[in-house]
Amino acid sequence: MKKQDFMVSFVALLLLLWTLFPLYNMIVTSLESYEEVWKTNYLPPKPTIEPYLQAITQSYWRLHLFWMWLWNSLRIAFLVALTSVIVSSLFGYSISNKSSLSRRVKDALSTTSIFAYIFPSSLLSIPMFILMLKYNLLNTDVGLTLALSILTIPFNSWMATQYFNEIPRELREASQIDGASTLTFFTKILLPISVPMIIAISVYSFMFSWNNYLYPLLIMSSEENFPLPIGMSSFLSADDSPWNIFMATSIIYALPPVIVYYMFKRYLISGLFKGAVKG
């Protein structure tokens, strides 16, 4: 038994190293000065926060719009979360309700949402680009918000449906007896008790939009509209390569989704779990 425990610890340690290695590399480099970067140290000999300061004071020329890009990322992520919550919860309400639609319509609707979920999001990118081009939505917040929303809505609709399915029917019946309309029931009773689901949907949508790279790359074309990752694109082909600043920026960019994930993990995981178990 002792031996097995040791083996498990060893394997877990290896997996931890594998998971954390890129982070370790990021943190070490981000704490070094430009000269130290080229010596490839395992640990920063003289840790400095200079690279972080250069990023947030916009003094490094590739990051001259750092705060604007950060704000763009944040704004779009919020807009997507909001759109996704509204559309998905309305959909979930319709599907989970026993008396509303015929079984066949419901089946067709849920198959549609599953299809939209399964379809690889990158393969929709060029068709989306053509749509945005046709309707003059390229390089606008509306365009990017719509594009990212449709990518999050299918999964969120599924989460909403699963959540509403577990709410006892009696609640609905009681409110009907009291004379509440279905709209009142939805806004005044159902939504307030669905805060965990709304959090799960918002967090998932926020992380998805904040992290997405392909869609803003295609849709946003002027510098002032870039979200952070597109602003960071110029790092990819840089020859002067101050890797300490690149890594510091990468960490700053990665922090919001990581913080949000750990803050709301409980809600997110239960939403994901339900999907996976039922799936």
Next chain:
Amino acid sequence: MKFEEISFLPFIFFFCSLMIYPIILSASMISLHDLLSLFRSDLYIQSLKNLLLFTGIAVPIKLVLALFISGILSGFRKNKLVKILGIMYPLPWAIPAMSAALSFRWSLDYDFGIINKMLSDLGLPKVPWLLTYPTAMLSIIIFHVWKWTPLWTLMLFAARQVIPEELYEAARIDGASSLQMFRNVTFPLIKGTFLICLLLSSIWSMGEFEAIWLVTLGGPNQTTHTITTLGIREVFFYGNLDKGIAIYFSIFPLIAALVVMILFLLRRES
């Protein structure tokens, strides 16, 4: 008309106008000429090969790893390191691809990357990670596996949670080894989820964009493109919409076949 009878309409509006319509719109732009000329292009054939190679290698690795990690996470909850692993393993999934890919690129740098430094400190030769075709493909696969294994671990972990503990106790009393328990208790019960994960992961891996674009940008010498990045390259760098669309639609039949398989499986499961 009751509210709940029409509240699904916003979804339908979004789905039709932002998914079906763009696909129809772009399908109408495809010319047979563009499609056929693809198959005479070496770059296209190379990208198609890469796509199959990438999917064929990355998907089995991810799922076997996920099966393994989820087993450790649910079987040895009391172990301290397993507890820490349980907290940390979703990190790659939460971290944006851009951040992680930049870190990979930097650690794989031939002269100054930490991986080659470790190799040479161990007395091993340096590896030209991003500079030759096979190692660049390997780097892409490593990045993709790192980034996406957590998602499937989560799914399979969830599937394992509904297996009643009594089954394992009964097996233990019968003197079953852990391998036997996996084969006769765990796997039959999570087979359905596993199969769905396998298909989903195959489909999504075929659509993988960031791992290639951000780690190698198709390099060295445009050898590591897949269909997805090749299509984006045409649109983004050359403004060649027709060609980009033709490239994308050339793998739609394959994707459609996989999607239908999943929908069929899901229907049978429920």
